[in-house]
Amino acid sequence: MEWEWFAAPDYWLSRLVLQRGLAAVYLVAFVSAALQFRALFGERGLTPAPDFLRRVPFRDSPGLFHLRYSDRLFASAAWLGTALSAAVLLGAADRVPLAVSMAMWALLWVLYLSIVNVGQTWYAFGWESLLLEAGFLVVFLGNADVAPPLLTLVLLRWLLFRVEFGAGLIKWRGDPCWRRLTCLEYHHETQPMPGPLSWFFHRLPRPLHRVEAAANHVTQLVIPFLLFLPQPVAGAAGLAVVVTQLWLVASGNFAWLNWLTVVLAFSAIDGSAVVDAPAHGPTPLWFGAAVIAATALVSVLSYRPARNLLSRRQRMNASFDRLHLVNTYGAFGSVTRVRHEVVIEGTDEERITDATRWREYGFRGKPGDVRRLPRQYAPYHLRLDWLMWFAALSPSYAAPWFTRLLHRLLENDPDTLRLLRSNPFPGAPPVHVRALLYRYRFTTWRELRSTGAWWDRELIGPYGPPVSRRPSDADTSTDSTDADSTDADTP
Incomplete structure (x- = not known):
């Protein structure tokens, strides 16, 4: 299939960074699951998965473990996900036919969806849905055989937009200290898990805390709209997101939220300025049809998350479908003072x-x-x-x-x-x-x-x-x- 509008060959390097980065996040997520699940929600865990599966039907929490659960099966799934994500990180998905590459990404998504949907309160974090949504979209990003599809890149930017704009709105509508630019006088000290530099961030002069808060508003309420403009504006917006997220990485521990947001920002960064695009084969008709179908599905499912963004009763980190395909995001709508x-x-x-x-x-x-x-x-x-x-x-x-x-x-x-x-x-x-x-x-x-x-x-x-x-x-x-x-x- 040779539709000029469909392919975006200049984004091949961005796709490479995005896919390898997502594989690295998957790797961390699966290792985390494998090493912690027994104590948290294993058969003798603090909230046992077998009890949960008896109470909750498949339609409310779909996943492989509704077929059968045991700690041994869960460990096998987690370590399989670890091995597969490591293989993808090392480039295996680019060395196989396109259909096999898509199957590899789809299997990672199914395995992690099954883990999240049995993890209960231990997996009730926005970055779990973020990883699943990004993982679903990357199934339709292609591999080295074809040029990156423009529609999938737009969907990834739409995801990044909701992550950033949702977080910005929940802050602006929430705690008054965000509007007064004083929240960061408390946040570095009271955040869930401070990092090694958090003490130093907390001890910055108050005027710098105000600059931090103001920069946060610009990055989350203004920059996201620039992601959809032509280059080089979109690329500059993506780089602004990267810089902001690295600042957050330095100031605290938020699992893979910031790193995954950095990865998503590459959907807006044009790699042609760094190196010329390699030759790609023609896009198969079936692949184009799959991308269009996924785009239509995400567009329909985006109605409720988009409506949530505009609502005065905005929900934070909520899923509107059981498969976590299109979600709403946000963090720290309120900041604890003590x-x-x-x-x-x-x-x-x-x-x-x-x-x-x-x-x-x-x-x-x-x-x-x-x-x-x-x-x-x-x-x-x-x-x-x-x-x-x-x-x-x-x-x-x-x-x-x-x-x-x-x-x-x-x-x-x-x-x-x-x-x-x-x-x-x-x-x-x-x-x-x-x-x-x-x-x-x-x-x-x-x-x-x-x-x-x-x-x-x-x-x-x-x-x-x-x-x-x-x-x-x-x-x-x-x-x-x-x-x-x-x-x-x-x-």
Whole structure:
């Protein structure tokens, strides 16, 4: 098929970067799933997948695991996705026929859709839908056999537009501090998982925080419209998105949200200025028809997300179809002013007294030890650490799984302990565990020099009553754990 309007050969380099970048994100996502699922939603997880699959029908959460679920099958799917995404990252999809290349991308999408739709609260993040939507569109981007289809590139820009413009609108309509340009006086300190440079970003002068906020509004409310203009304007808009997202990468840990947005920005960047396009074969009629059909489908499904953007009751990070094909995005419509953290401690003493010695569990990414500089984990996603941030904001949000987490610590459950940085009871499990609520703040320059501590923390009080190990707890089943799940529902 030789339709002059259909092909965009000058974007071959942009396609290469986009596809390899998406494969890298898939790789991180599948590895994250393989290493964390057993403790979170495996057969003995905090929110077991088998229980979820019994409650929720296929039509409400489609995926392969409705056919059959076991931890072994899930691990096989996650590691298969890991191997396939690594192969695509290394260029395998460009060394096979076009139809096989599309099948490889489609299989990645099906595997990850199945994971997301069984992951429950651990996968209730906007970047999961973003990866699925981008993954679906890339199925129709072609490989080295054909020139990149213009329609697919436009759909990718439409996705990038919704990511940026949706985030900009939710901020402008939400917390007044965004309109006053003061939100970033708090955000670097109170964001879910600070990074190694977050302390320094927080300590920037207030005028620079205002510049940050104003630049954010420009990038998210103005720049997205330029993505659809002719070159070089569209390319400049894409580069502006890249620069902004790299700033966010430096200032915090947001899993693969920022990196995937960077990848999507290449749909607007014309690579012909760097190197000439190679020769491509003619576009097969069936491929052109598939691209047009996908474009029509996305156009129809875009109605509700587009309407959501214009609504005063704009929803943030919502899916309007079970397959996550076209979604709405946004982040930090409100910014917390004070940082609270749930700290979990245990003791091996039989009786709890005022003199009881409690030892603290260490998490990998969330603040704990005040002298420990926050680490850089993104694009890897520490799901338990993220939900511990939500637990500090709302005990009812964490009620379905928090007490079960405490019981797993009482068992020294190896899958759960692998999610943590340190276990203060390596030899034998504790007799009691408890959760405390602290207020955390970044130290000042003077405090950092004098104490070496990045954080200062103040005890607020108990997050819930202590949970104790009983003789039968070593063989606690999922059902018996559920019976104790009200112990720590309220702070």
